[in-house]
Amino acid sequence: MTAADAFAGAQRAAGVIAAKHRGDLAGAQELLADFPDEQARTRAFELLAQLALSILRAQTGQTMDELVKELSLHIAAASSD
Numbered sequence: 051m052t053a054a055d056a057f058a059g060a061q062r063a064a065g066v067i068a069a070k071h072r073g074d075l076a077g078a079q080e081l082l083a084d085f086p087d088e089q090a091r092t093r094a095f096e097l098l099a100q101l102a103l104s105i106l107r108a109q110t111g112q113t114m115d116e117l118v119k120e121l122s123l124h125i126a127a128a129s130s131d
Contacts (some may be wrong), residue, residue, distance in 0.1 A: 051090070051093065055090075056093060056094070056097055057097070059085065059090055059091075059094030059097065060094050060095075060097040060098040060101060061095075062081055062085065063091075063095045063096060063098040064098055065077075065081050065083045066078045066082055067098075069081060071089060083109040096098060103117050103118070103121075
C-alpha cells in the first residue's frame with residue numbers, strides 16, 4: 051500500500067463518519083464498500099484516528115498519552131450508558 055493509498059483511505063474513512071453524522075447511512079455504507087478489504091479499512095481508520103489526535107494535540111497542547119487517556123475515559127463512559 052502506497053502513502054497515497056493510505057491517505058485516500060483515511061479520506062474515505064472521514065467521509066464515512068461525515069455521512070453517518072448527517073444521517074446518510076446509505077452513503078456511509080457505499081463508502082465502506084469501496085474499501086478493497088478489511089485490512090485496508092482498518093488501516094484507513096487507524097490513520098484517520100492518528101491524524102485527528104495529532105490535530106487535537108496541536109490545538110490543546112496535551113500529550114498524546116493525555117489525549118488517549120481522556121479518549122479512553124469517554125469511551126468507557128459511553129459504553130456504560
